[in-house]
Amino acid sequence: MAAREPVTPPVLDTAAIRRAATPELVLTAVRDALIAHAHGRTTVPPPVHLRFPDADGDCHVKAGWVTDAPDFTVKIATGFYRNPAAGLPTNHGLVCVVSARTGEIRAILDDRGLLTAWRTAAAGALATHAMARPDAATLAVFGTGEQARLQVEWLARLRPVDTVLVHGRSPERARSLCEAFDALGLHARPAAAEEAAAADMVVTTTPAAAPVLRAEHVRAGAHVTGIGTDMPHKNELPAALFARAALIATDDHQQCLDHGDFGHAVRAGATTGTSDTPLGLLLERPIERPDGAITVADLTGVGALDAALASAVLREPAP
């Protein structure tokens, strides 16, 4: 066979990625990858971690592969916490997409964290949609950052949302987020924690180190998705909520046990370490849930989703 000359891999910027990554594509890729992960059909080696104490920075390098997918990814993500003082973003990074058939570098996605944000939003929206009652109407979000906005926007793509309640520590940021939701045609208003916790669907998106809502404020029949807890010192959902839950989903059992809200609840004795169901299994077909049951999803982020999403973006016709 004639030798094929290697070509320099293309760099896709955020504009090109936005053109290729339609919400339908992202939701499908993330759903399929969560299902593959639930069935053990993913490879996620332990990440490489470097620290730069003098610059208050660190770097994580994470690889991920959905078994039998045409590509795998290597994601480089840095956080340098003195950057804002110099007018620079805290976070930088990129995603290298590599062929799992030939090892060739297929592309470099200069995504500015976009794909990580989208796969997190898609996983949360898919979990909330699959686990909430079909007639759930009110949606509360704790937090006012990028994920607060994305979780609501992406869930609204999957099902009608009557009212959005926004709870944030900063009333100004909560009001501003409500205005953004109004501009999308969603009825949104700021709410106190107690009222927000009583919504039909509750999504928490904060970096809180102590629970942001009280279990007794969550109503029978409600669903709660926790997005923010991704390190051992973080904790958004109270252990007592897991004790009340009829169904607990985790995106990755071991990670959620190690550094998710599920792990806090297990260590507090509120539930057992085997009480969770892999989220992917709940996405395969409609689930049965009693009307009065409380359901909880704990998401810590699955590296193989990066691979699935990047691969899906590249499969689209060149922008």
Add this chain to the structure above:
Amino acid sequence: MAAREPVTPPVLDTAAIRRAATPELVLTAVRDALIAHAHGRTTVPPPVHLRFPDADGDCHVKAGWVTDAPDFTVKIATGFYRNPAAGLPTNHGLVCVVSARTGEIRAILDDRGLLTAWRTAAAGALATHAMARPDAATLAVFGTGEQARLQVEWLARLRPVDTVLVHGRSPERARSLCEAFDALGLHARPAAAEEAAAADMVVTTTPAAAPVLRAEHVRAGAHVTGIGTDMPHKNELPAALFARAALIATDDHQQCLDHGDFGHAVRAGATTGTSDTPLGLLLERPIERPDGAITVADLTGVGALDAALASAVLREPAP
């Protein structure tokens, strides 16, 4: 301070890298990095490894940093062993250069393995030059591949070489390599293993699983550098050679103990696990060696050299 807009990182191809990476620049960067490594001033986390059994492929992701250097690197290297049958190179990869001050991706070096080959050649040449007698005149190389060529070329940049002896399993490849050396003005000829082992300077560059020379053929006053042994099942230099050596240098003590020729010699009882000197310490100033002493250098490859070299390439004015 005004926000600085992030820019898409440039991709440097091999032509741009060749323009920037003069031999002087490579030798200086590698020497400095070996010295830093000898003094513990490098960070080299354990690599990430992925396997793709169905395609007979694997991927290594290695990060490296020379402490206080402006950049660190993340190197992605793949090997897919069925590629040649499809007309593709076996190996692919790239080097991401990342700022250790801000975490920004400074550049992507699409180097096709060039920088790894050069840093290996430079480290070997620096070791051989520093440890051989000043009046050593004949140089023998075992192996006929890329490193055989580069080790000779780079050593010839550092000191005069009267005669090059080439020993390879394929007489045709050995002759062809001699012609390439002749074209560079070096007097080269193929040689049997016994004659090659008796040269003033001996460099082994093979993937051999059993020693390529006999210790008794190495002459008093000679120096031997082993380049090829980089995995536990490989072994180029006989244990008895280490028993005869007055000075043993390793580029990384632990690696050479784990999977270098030094480790084979230690396990065979030919020398002790503490008999080696970090190569970097021998590059700081001229070493004292008795005329009749045999010296040996065992090199397994230091990840921080990638960072040093990539960083040096980027410091050069844009090509």
